[in-house]
Amino acid sequence: MRPYTTYRILIRLKKLKRIGIVLFLAGALCYAIYQGRLYIEKEFGVAEELPFYDVGPCPDDDTLRVAVIGDSWAEWHVTLGCDTIIQKYASQMAPYPVKSHSRGKGGAKTKDVYHYMFKSITQEVAWEADVCTQPLIEEHPDYCVIMAGINDSWKKHPLSYYTGNYRLIIRLLLANHIRPIVMEIPDFDMTGWLDIKGIKIRWTFRFISLFTGTWDDDVRPFRKALREMLEQEHLMDSVLFIPKDHWNPKDNNYPETIYQSDHVHLNLEGYHVLDSCIVSEIIHDYQKRKEQSSVIK
DSSP states (O other), rough: OOOHHHHHHHHHHHHHHHHHHHHHHHHHHHHHHHHHHHHHHHHHSSSOOOOOOOOOOOOOOSSSEEEEEEEEHHHHHTTTTTHHHHHHHHHHSSOOOOOEEEEEOOTOOOHHHHHHHHOOOTTTGGGGGGGGGGGHTTTTEEEEEOOOOOOOOOHTHHHHHHHHHHHHHHHHHHHOOOEHHHHOOOOOOOHHHHHHHHHHHHHHHHHHHHHTTOSSSSSSHHHHHHHHHHHHOOTTTTEEEGGGTTTOOOOOOOTTBBOTTTTSBOHHHHHHHHHHHHHHHHHHHHHHHHHHHHOOO
C-alpha cells in the first residue's frame, strides 16, 4: 500500500472517530435531557388525578369520626398518641362519641400525601403500612384533617405544585362526602431546618428556588396561594378552614413551650394546643351543619 493511500485511510478513520464521538455525546445529551424532564415532572409536576374510589355509605351510628393524614406532623400525631387527645377534648364538648385515627409520613410532600390515599395495606406494601391512608378514608370519617405543606415549602417547590396537589386531596375527600379540614402551613424555622440538613442539601434547594420562585424562607406565599386556590375553585364553603393564627397567634415565633428543639415539629404540649383547637372547630361546624340539615328537612 502506497504511503499516500495509507494517509488518506488514517484521515478517514479519524473523521469517523470524531463523528462517532459527536454522535455518542449527542445521544448522551438527549438521554440526559429526557431523564431530566422526567425528574422535573416527577418532582415538581402536579399529580395526575386518579379515578375516585367509593367508600360506601356513612356508618349508621352516632359516632363522629375524624381522620388525620399528612406529613411528619401527622406522623408525630401518631407517635405521641394524639388521637386520644382529640377524643379527650371531644368528650368534654360533645354528647356523642368521637373516634380519631391518624397516619402520616415524615418528609411527605402534598403529592405524596395524595398518592398515599390510594394505597391499601396489602402483603405487597406491608413494609410501608404507615403511609397507607386509603384504609382511613374507607372508614368514612366525617372529617379529615390534612397536615401537609411544610415539605413543599422548605424544599422550594412551586406554589402551583402545592395548591394543585392540595386540590386533588380535597376533591377525593369531597367525592366521598368527607369534609376536609384544611390547615394553613404553620410557622416554623425554615432557615434553621435547611441548616440542619447540611450545606449540600441546603444549596441544592436554594438553587432549585431560582427556578421555582420560592427563594425566601417564608411560608406566607404558600398560605396566600392556598386561600386563592380555595376561593377560585369555590371550595371555601366545602372545607373547614383553620388559619394558623386560630391556634398559634404569635407570628413567626417558635416558642419552646409547644415546639420541639428543631422549631419545626410540635411537642406533646403543642399537640394539646393544636388538637383542642381542631376539636373546637369540628364540634362547632358539626353542630351547625346538623342544625342546618334539620331546618332543610
